[in-house]
Amino acid sequence: MQENFVIHPDYSQMATKLRHVLNNFSKKGEYVTKGERNVIKTVVVEGNSLNIKKFKTPNVFQSQVYQYLRKSKAKRSYEYALKLIGFGIKTPFPVAYFERFSGGLKESFYVSEQVNYDFDFRELIHNPQFKKRKEILNQFTQFTFKLHENGVNFLDHSPGNTLIMDNGNDNYEFYLIDLNRMRFEKMTFEKRMHNFRRLWLSKTMVKIMAAEYAKLYGKTYSETHQLMLKHSRAFQKKINSKKLRRRKR
The missing domain is CATH 3.30.200 (Phosphorylase Kinase; domain 1)
Incomplete structure (x- = not known):
């Protein structure tokens, strides 16, 4: 051994x-x-x-x-x-x-x-009335942008893999977990938008996050929103189709 x-x-x-x-x-x-x-x-x-x-x-x-x-x-x-x-x-x-x-x-x-966090990203999906939701989504988008700028393609960028700490005064910290699936590579605009797909974003969330990312990256809101929404919807459709096929067995 x-x-x-x-x-x-x-x-x-x-x-x-x-x-x-x-x-x-x-x-x-x-x-x-x-x-x-x-x-x-x-x-x-x-x-x-x-x-x-x-x-x-x-x-x-x-x-x-x-x-x-x-x-x-x-x-x-x-x-x-x-x-x-x-x-x-x-x-x-x-x-x-x-x-x-x-x-x-x-x-x-x-x-x-062990990190004593306050909530994870899933809370923002399940509760549209979550306090300061828009501000948290904007800061999470900034966090994701920082990942991309450093050439981090987090392949498991999904709702349960970001822990969030509320530091007060509208300041939030984000911690990544479940790290074993990553690529370190140049992140094109296509790859960046594709990286949002697993987050299970609603239309409202896509609007908020696309606006913030467009501002950070220097793209128009229209092209950022279009590509982010396209990848998000394609992923959700794929998962829902799998669930439907399982139910029919």
């Missing part, structure tokens, strides 16, 4: 205790989510509140790929978090990642600081 444990230098003093927690993951901490694919727990180690994400064990073929050809989701999450922070983009601070191999990748964990 081969193991790979990498911990950020800022947390090196608790390496032994954290490794013990990871080796006894099933017995430690409290569940945040317990899905079919991934499990997330919260633990306290030396007074630090941490989130540990255990990724689903890959199949035989994928486990070989992750050992020899491609970085694991845990390693990518850790490295991408460091990159984002380097760009001045917020994400829960990356503490460590842990991989266990035996004829391929068997287990992988990503550890980050």
